[in-house]
């Protein structure tokens with residue numbers, strides 16, 4: 283069903299690496315799985331947290347015009363009436379008359395069922411919001427929705443944030459969190475899930491400055507991916523055509539990534555005008571306007587919305603960093619993840635399981651654990667252990683050998699070109715800190731000799 287872009291890592295290969303090494307598992311797998319839901323394993327949760335941390339750093343920490351929020355998933359049902367989701371958050375659904383599988387009509391290429399080639403029904407609109415019930419009575423009055431986006435939690439808190447932080451326009455609110463959509467066409471691993479995580483910004487500006495801020499955010503968000511190592515040739519911007527735009531949106535760009543299944547949306551950036559704040563003012567009866575001290579006027583801010591998916595970003599980072607190299611021992615699989623994203627930053631590897639190496643190896647391991655996620659591995663040959671770390675993207679391996687017992691020096695081996703350098707243990711932490719923080723490898727640490735294998 284899915285196409286495969288030549289030259290890109292095979293999706294099946296990624297799925298199998300993710301399962302084998304503990305990045306991502308199908309949800310409730312022992313019961314046969316649950317459609318388009320996935321669980322993040324020990325390495326996956328580190329990677330995903332690092333993606334969110336990198337986003338928060340760029341979106342909130344490093345800016346003085348942004349604050350954070352964590353709104354609840356369950357919200358007043360009127361929120362979704364005001365936002366237009368009850369009425370309009372629907373996809374056209376067609377059903378195969380033969381095998382009864384359901385598909386999104388706009389994903390069908392030749393008018394036939396992609397599974398069996400059977401005839402399809404006429405499309406009908408299908409609302410993607412999950413419903414549940416609040417309180418002990420399951421009647422229509424107690425229906426609540428699992429949020430299909432995090433954005434509305436920001437809009438309904440606009441006045442709270444404004445009043446509690448005394449912000450002036452322009453400013454923005456950032457939020458990460460789970461969203462739920464009862465997607466019709468799933469598959470393609472974590473590209474389209476029914477429960478997923480979003481990273482959203484609502485940036486409030488004075489009308490008239492919206493186009494300039496829109497440009498700013500498109501640029502910022504595009505650069506975020508490339509600064510984290512995604513190859514520029516695998517990223518592109520696509521402006522929405524006029525007939526694709528939501529009726530309230532003035533402009534919209536998708537940041538697209540060349541996934542193994544082809545170019546697809548990674549993030550959307552929209553100029554939503556004053557639609558959302560106006561709608562919530564109307565439906566809640568509360569005035570959500572902003573008082574402009576300069577002009578002494580009440581205005582409805584315009585909103586620029588960069589809306590990204592955590593899971594799609596994880597998939598893009600995995601696909602982009604996956605690499606294979608043929609060598610004497612067969613195939614070296616490497617995740618060339620940006621250091622900030624790598625789930626494990628350092629592995630401590632005693633040369634062998636010889637008891638004499640144990641105390642010093644443990645000492646080195648203990649000294650690094652409070653700084654980063656560090657793994658200790660003494661099982662199998664050193665070559666195999668290096669390979670295991672390469673495959674999960676660990677930037678540095680530290681090897682303790684018999685010489686270390688004499689001179690208290692250890693070998694640092696880096697992932698990408700397998701270069702090695704020997705450094706005194708007392709400068710190990712500082713060296714790793716500098717390198718993980720982006721210092722070029724060829725800057726020698728104090729007491730460190732030239733990197734071996736360095737061209």
Ligand code: ATP
Nearest residue numbers: 465473474475478547548549550589590591593594
């Ligand atoms: P699509 O056209 O792929 O359905 P969308 O345009 O509906 O996506 P938005 O509503 O703009 O998506 O959501 C913002 C971001 O949230 C997307 O760019 C994507 O990264 C992520 N996202 C949306 N739906 C899903 C999903 N079902 N699974 C994983 N991520 C998703």
